[in-house]
Amino acid sequence: MKYTQENNNIILTDIPDFNLAQTLECGQCFHFMRQDDPEKSGKDASEYTLAAYGRGLRVRQAGDTFTFFDTSLEDFEKVWIPYFDLERDYGRIKRFITERNPELEAIVERNAGIRLLNQEFFETLLSFIISQNNRIPQIKKVVADISSEWGRDAGNGMNAFPDADMLAEVSETDFREKKAGFRAAYLCDAVEKILSGEIREEDFEGLGLADCEKKLCTVKGVGPKVANCIMLFSLGKREAFPIDVWMKRVLEQVYFGGEAKAKTELAAFAREKYGEYGGYAQQYLFAYAREEL
């Protein structure tokens, strides 16, 4: 990885295993907008605006060159390198997965540029509550509308997702007006549990996966799938393995000849098969499933 500052931009090169569109469009994140025309851009070119850690970012990939517009060296190093997980060796991760599971070679290769973002806990908690029994474009719209209503201006046309205290007075009716639907009450409960200190991000640090999941499930609207998404995408628990309808489909197809299996059985199967790399395997499989099944 090499990066230099030119004008007010950071130019990033020599970063293997990184594709911007694959990373943002693989369902782990909802707070971004594509700015270029996907039909005109090639597979390795794209431009997005996104919001994270209170900042709006415009970022472009053109081949193997990445431009982070209007970004200081300090923000790049302290915010965006960790956010995009750029210091991690994904070549080693992919080798580990495919050497033990050759059936995943083509599936990993298809989206070989995915990186698992390190997202903020509170936004991830609410975003994946919103995601339950919902579709990605609708989830993105609700997240964007909540941010523009109650979040601060973050620059580059984006609003930051609001902090819990900024949502303290927001009612279930308010969330329903943002089209959160029946999840509105769950969002209120999550905000309350954060404000009361009943749920604190720091309390998850030393916890094992099972205890972590159990604690997250005390929030209304958080079950096994949502809890695993939160652990994987915002708590650094890379062995977490969320199973939704797509994961169920792809696992049944790849490993069980299309035979139906219970989600609990699939979870145990995945833990045995992928171990501490479960989260990575899951993301390659999810991207494949959404494209092909």
Next chain:
DNA sequence: CTCCAGGGATCAG
């Protein structure tokens, strides 16, 4: 019109 979405709460047995 029906069916379904990165599911979970609630209720019935």
Next chain:
DNA sequence: CTGATCCATGGA
């Protein structure tokens, strides 16, 4: 304990 039903909303 497992299984069925309901839940808002919008697009196919």
